[in-house]
Each structure stands twice: as structure tokens, then as C-alpha cells.
Amino acid sequence: xxxxxxxEGPVTLSEEAFLTINCTYTATGYPSLFWYVQYPGExxxxxxxxxxxxxxxxxxxxxxxxxxxxxSFHLEKGSVQVSDSAVYFCALSVGxxxxxxxxxxxxxxxILP
Amino acid sequence: xxxxxxxxxxxxxxxxxxxSIKCEQNLGHDTMYWYKQDSKKFLxxxxxxxxxxxxxxxxxxxxxxxxxxxxxxxxxxxNSLELGDSAVYFCASSNRxxNTEAFFGQGTRLxxx
Numbered sequence: 001x002x003x004x005x006x007x008e009g010p011v012t013l014s015e016e017a018f019l020t021i022n023c024t025y026t027a028t029g030y031p032s033l034f035w036y037v038q039y040p041g042e043x044x045x046x047x048x049x050x051x052x053x054x055x056x057x058x059x060x061x062x063x064x065x066x067x068x069x070x071x072s073f074h075l076e077k078g079s080v081q082v083s084d085s086a087v088y089f090c091a092l093s094v095g096x097x098x099x100x101x102x103x104x105x106x107x108x109x110x111i112l113p
Numbered sequence: 114x115x116x117x118x119x120x121x122x123x124x125x126x127x128x129x130x131x132x133s134i135k136c137e138q139n140l141g142h143d144t145m146y147w148y149k150q151d152s153k154k155f156l157x158x159x160x161x162x163x164x165x166x167x168x169x170x171x172x173x174x175x176x177x178x179x180x181x182x183x184x185x186x187x188x189x190x191x192n193s194l195e196l197g198d199s200a201v202y203f204c205a206s207s208n209r210x211x212n213t214e215a216f217f218g219q220g221t222r223l224x225x226x
Contacts, residue, residue, distance in 0.1 A: 034214055038154070043117075043203055043217040087154050100169055101146070101207070101215050103156040 002027045006090045006104035013080055014112050021075040021107050023064075023090035031092040033057075033066055033073040034101070038087045047075075047088070082111045116140050119204045119218035126194055127226055134189045134221045136204030142216075144168070144209050145187035147179060150201040150220070162187055163209055194225045 006023040013019060025031065032051045036044040048057030053068035062077045073090060090104040119136040126132050138145060146169075147159040161169040162181045176192045191198060201222050207215040 036217075043219045044156075044205075045217070046214040049214055089156065100158055100161065101205075102158075106154040106156070108154070 002031070002092060002094060002100075002102050004090050004092055004102055004104035006088075006107055008105070009087075009108040010110055011107060012110040012112065015082055016079045017111075019075070019077040019080045019084075019109070021088055021090075021109070023073045023075065023104060025071050025073065025090075025092050027071075027092055027094055029094040031094045033064070034091040034093070035062070035064055035073070035075050036089040036091060036103075038089065038106070040086070044089065080109075080111050082113050085109055085111045117204055117206055117216050117218040119202075119221055121221060122219060123222050123224075125224045125226065128194055128196060130194050131190070131192045132194060132223070133191070134202055134204075134223075136187050136189070136218060138185055138204075138206040138216070140206055140216060142206035142208050143184055144207050145181065145184070146205040146207075146215065147187065147189050148203045148205060148217075150203060152200070156203070160187075160189075191223075194223075196225050199223055199225045 003026045034049045035047040037047045038044050048059040050057040050066035056065045064073050064075045087106045087108050089106045093101045117138045144163045146161045159173050160179045165181045178190045181187045201220045203220050204218040205215040
């Protein structure tokens with residue numbers, strides 16, 4: 001079945017460090033891919049998305065490129081801030097009758113000042 | 114205006130009680146979901162409805178019963194609450210098709226004592 005695997009956390013970085021959170025997926029169709037962010041005590045917010053191969057999603061300095069050949073959608077940011085501390089979820093949706101959005105297990109990110 | 118709103122935000126109740134969580138979306142979406150997030154932040158889909166029709170019913174105890182009076186509302190009723198039901202429950206909505214993201218409510222933290 002469809003699934004998402006992302007690197008386990010927590011990930012701890014110093015402010016201004018480079019961030020990569022790995023995400024790979026398995027899907028029977030042609031999924032859309034998403035990164036969601038959950039700040040403490042809040043619901044999930046869409047961070048970025050890509051709907052087809054080679055698309056790059058970007059928002060707030062974060063980027064991720066839809067790589068069909070490696071079935072990956074890694075999240076990157078060149079210089080993280082303390083305010084980026086949150087839990088990040090990679091997700092996919094195949095858009096079939098189920099319209100189910102499948103999430104990875106989440107990666108907790110701590111940024112130290 | 115809150116896009117997806119769920120009430121209550123916190124719910125503390127005793128084992129054996131019956132409780133409901135309400136969800137409303139004002140985005141005009143045709144699909145609504147309930148997700149359960151456990152203490153490790155893992156998100157698992159429970160149900161989804163499209164235009165008031167049940168689409169997804171994952172392996173959830175039949176003590177959990179969703180009700181969708183119209184496509185803007187999806188409520189969750191839980192009978193005979195158990196300690197293991199303690200979690201954060203998120204409502205979400207989207208449009209069918211898979212390319213559009215889901216919008217999440219702020220969550221309801223349910224604690225069963």
C-alpha cells in the first residue's frame with residue numbers, strides 16, 4: 001500500500017545551520033506530495049507541496065523537489081531559525097476515490113540559539 | 114474567520130462516558146476527515162466523508178461514530194470512552210482530487226481518566 005517514510009528525530013541544530021529532513025514514499029499511482037508543519041499546541045499547516053515529478057515546492061525559505069526516480073521529497077532550508085522549531089510531516093495523496101492523505105511519522109526539529 | 118474549527122479544544126472525561134467533538138469548515142470543501150494523533154505525534158486517519166458520504170472507515174472501534182449532517186460539518190461521537198482513547202483528534206477538510214492540500218483544525222486534546 002501507499003506509505004511515507006521520513007527520518008526519525010529529534011533533529012537538533014544551531015541557528016543558521018543547513019537543514020535536511022529526508023522523506024521517501026511508496027505509491028501505486030502518481031501522488032501529490034506535501035510537507036506540513038506543526039508548531040507546539042497547534043494543528044498542522046501546509047508548508048509546501050508539489051504535484052508532479054521535478055516540481056519544486058517552496059515557502060518561508062524551505063524547499064523540496066519531487067524526485068520520481070528516487071521516490072523522494074526531501075525538505076531543505078539553508079539557514080534555520082529558532083522559530084522553525086516544530087514537528088515536520090511529509091505526506092502524500094494519490095487522489096483516487098479514497099482521497100486519503102497519508103502522513104509520515106513526523107520529525108521533531110529543535111533549533112538552538 | 115477560522116477555516117476549520119473544532120470544539121472543544123480540551124476534553125477531560127471519565128472512563129465509560131460518551132462524548133462528542135464537533136467540526137465545521139467554511140472553505141466550501143467537499144471532503145472532511147478525522148485523524149488521531151498519539152503521544153508520539155503519529156497521525157492516523159480514522160474517517161473521511163465526501164459530500165456527506167462515508168468514504169474511508171479505517172480500523173477504528175465501532176465505539177467511534179462519525180456523523181455528517183451536511184458537507185460543512187463532520188462530528189465525532191465516542192461511546193464508552195477508554196483510557197487508550199486519550200489523544201489529540203484533528204478534523205481536516207479538502208477538495209477531492211488529491212492535488213489540493215488539507216486544512217486542519219486546531220485539534221481536540223481528549224484525556225480519559
